Amino acid sequence: MADSSSPTYQADRLIAEDIEAYLEQHQNKSMLRFITCGSVDDGKSTLIGRLLYDSKMIFEDQLDALEADSKRIGTQGQEIDFALLVDGLAAEREQGITIDVAYRFFATEKRKFIVADTPGHEQYTRNMATGASTADLAVILVDARKGVLVQTRRHSYIAHLLGIRHIVLAVNKMDLVNYDPAIFEGIVAEYQTFAATIGIENFTAIPLSGFKGDNVASAPSANTPWYSGPSLIEHLENADLSNERAQAGAFRMPVQWVNRPDLDFRGFCGLITSGTVRPGDAVRVVPSGKTSTIKSIVTSGGDLDEAVAGQSVTVTLADEVDCSRGDVIAAADDPPQSSDQFEATVVWMNDEALKPGRGYWLKLASQTVSASVREPKYEINVNTLDHLAAKTLELNAIGVVELQTDRPITFEAYAESRALGGFILIDKITHATVAAGMLHFSLRRAQNVHWQALDVTREDHAALKNQRPAVLWFTGLSGAGKSTIANIVARKLHRMNRHTFLLDGDNVRHGLNKDLGFTEADRIENIRRVGEVARLMADAGLIVVTAFISPFRAERQLVRQMLPPGEFIEVHIDTPLSVAEARDVKGLYKKARQGQLKNFTGIDSPYEAPESPEIRIDTTSMTPEDAAEHIVRHVIGGW
Amino acid sequence: MHRLTHLERLEAESIHIMREVVAEARKPVMLYSVGKDSAVMLHLAKKAFYPAPPPFPLLHVDTTWKFRDMYDLREKAASDAGMDLLVWHNSEAQSRGINPFDHGSVHTDMWKTEGLKQALDHYGFDAAFGGARRDEEKSRAKERIFSFRSNAHGWDPKNQRPELWNLYNAKMAKGESIRVFPLSNWTELDIWQYIMAESIEIVPLYFAARRPTYIHDGGLFMADDLDRLEKVMGRRPEITERSIRFRTLGCFPLTGAVESEAATLAEVVQEMLLATTSERQGRVIDQDDGGAGMEKKKQEGYF
Structure with a gap:
């Protein structure tokens, strides 16, 4: 040798x-x-x-x-x-x-x-x-x-x-x-x-x-x-070494944890991702934009004169500014940007492929937000580096996508900063880490569309109608009886002087969602749109009744999260597949069995039953009239 | 430019990991075995949350067969850190009189593996820090920093989450838990160097001294509690005084000593660097089932 x-x-x-x-x-x-x-x-x-x-x-x-x-x-x-x-x-x-x-x-x-x-x-x-x-x-x-x-x-x-x-x-x-x-x-x-x-x-x-x-x-x-x-x-x-190169950059420290042992001490803990920090340095808390100066860099061995990229530190600020986990403390004159819409390269890491439109947890530095990914712009063939058209990304696929977060996050392009440009996506139900991504840039739209504060609030709308808004979300197999029961519920509430509106699956597909088909991605987008409409109607003070198969737990969860706690009432119209298929009111099961209908829930597309719905209706033991009465009592009884 | 040493970078990484767990887990705990790795982990926790004490308790899953020096340091270390110390004894093992002589690997399984599961379930901890390192043993090289356990504390190597950058996914369903290894990237030499650099107190048994010893099954052991040994072994072992120390600490009847004159930290490190056998060899546990022993134990829920 x-x-x-x-x-x-x-x-x-x-x-x-x-x-x-x-x-x-x-x-x-x-x-x-x-x-x-x-x-x-x-x-x-x-x-x-x-x-x-x-x-x-x-x-x-x-x-x-x-x-x-x-x-x-x-x-x-x-x-x-x-x-x-x-x-x-x-x-x-x-x-x-x-x-x-x-x-x-x-x-x-x-x-x-x-x-x-x-x-x-x-x-x-x-x-x-x-x-x-x-x-x-x-x-x-x-x-x-x-x-x-x-x-x-x-x-x-x-x-x-x-x-x-x-x-x-x-x-x-x-x-x-x-x-x-x-x-x-x-x-x-x-x-x-x-x-x-x-x-x-x-x-x-x-x-x-x-x-x-x-x-x-x-x-x-x-x-x-x-x-x-x-x-x-x-x-x-x-x-x-990259940590040494990073010292030349502007100061950034994502806040991981706020240390408050008593009322006199408030330390911000984090790993410095770039730059150098010294007591007296002017800093800005992003995204709030509040400024202060570094008072001290605290360690058990005494205060430090300086700390650099790569060190885990605790800093105190001279002023009482709001700052918590997820914020970034940065050089006052050179802070990172915030945005809620991005282009990114994503590496898919899970057996379950990307579902465009579905909400995933996105973790970037110490920030965790809800994010949805649009259909990929293209997939990259890693062997030839060709760009391929793609509807989704499977395990081990790499693609360029646009994504949207439910609130702005502080970021830098991955090419500038691994720490503020690299993120993971987490499945909300299984909690698996399903993807890793690298942000390219913010899509300008987010910077130009601001939320308009309204003078007449959702509380004002509800008060005028003398009711508490709610979304009664019916879910169940095709032919389970959702539309039938939902109609009776709407009628009963109407008679009780409640302001309601029924959003029905078939009707919505004739208008708002007529561009959507029945692939998994389209079904997710269908539910997302209905969820947004239901939310707007609830904002207007209405009791919204929806009747959609809505087969995936994740999307129902997404709608639940759009609404204030307690306003989303999941109603599982629970009918065994054999019973629904035997009824086959619209003749759809027959077609699906013959292969004329693709992606039919219960036949060749899954139905994920709710694990703990607010209301469960067993249609094999209840008439539609009794079921509706039960639901109405649940809704009104709570008030 | 301020050049960070490897110890400074390892320290920063471990502190970052601990803070992530405290920020995201519902009820964390630090497993504390009183060994040198535990000592380093505890020291890092103190630094991570200074000036507050670490916001979680220490948990010692005890077998009642540890060295007396270990019990002494355990109490002192917890009180110095201002942390609660929880000690768990598997009551079934206790009532059945499970001991290292008569029961071999069942002893480890009952007291430690089962004991740990019981303690975590009893207190409802969802995250437990452990001092394991990737360099200790082959199967650990692939262990994640955040290691997920099912409801039954099982570890499925195929079902672990990818860890990119320093982004740890700590999302859990009810009943699931994580073991977190903040020292994953430390080697044995790093541990010793850090103990030196930071003057961390460790159990005196790591340093050579003249101690009462006996030979059992070809191994060299210390008679830490002769009366108890006699009771369990059914005879009084022949005691010889030798200058010995320990490279790793566990139950005294299971932890082999090495003859040594290394009485200072520098000498211990010197001996380690010149050593020709690996660290865990002194422990009986790895030699079960050939090389795959540790891995099997891990799947069953051993740390």
């Missing part, structure tokens, strides 16, 4: 002879996070295993186990299979592949390294985006025998998309091509042409053998006298 005893990592002598000096040296290391991209075939795990091995991160007992494993299940014959060091979960070990992101640690005398190790097979996008999100540098492995492949392009694109500025093209397995410089240079030239097309301005190419160790710790290896660049380790030790 080539020089694994490079002075860069082997500190044994200093440890043994002068531990104090060694520790002193190691107290002042910096830290670099990087990602390795490539498939098992590129020798990626072998390279990482070698980095751990060479930097003495492997103990004798692990080495013994490794030697035994190498003989039993290794792929390198009788030689040590370094790849086995970095494979973790039992199932994956048996399959011989890694299927998730694993984090590895090693250190040299200059730096501590955190390596995100992600797989190169088809499920790569989600995992690689995750690993790349925290990395400053990407090592893109290429097998010298194979050159630049489709996956090389894919990895480079995702690394660049996630904002990684340092790209290393590691041309591995040089030992298998006799260390031929012509092969190396050919690969570099090909990669250069490609890299320029996706906006990678520069990269560092290193000829390597992870297996033999050439140019890993020191360079040039005796086998590559023609190579004049740094070894991989040297390059990793000297790449500049």
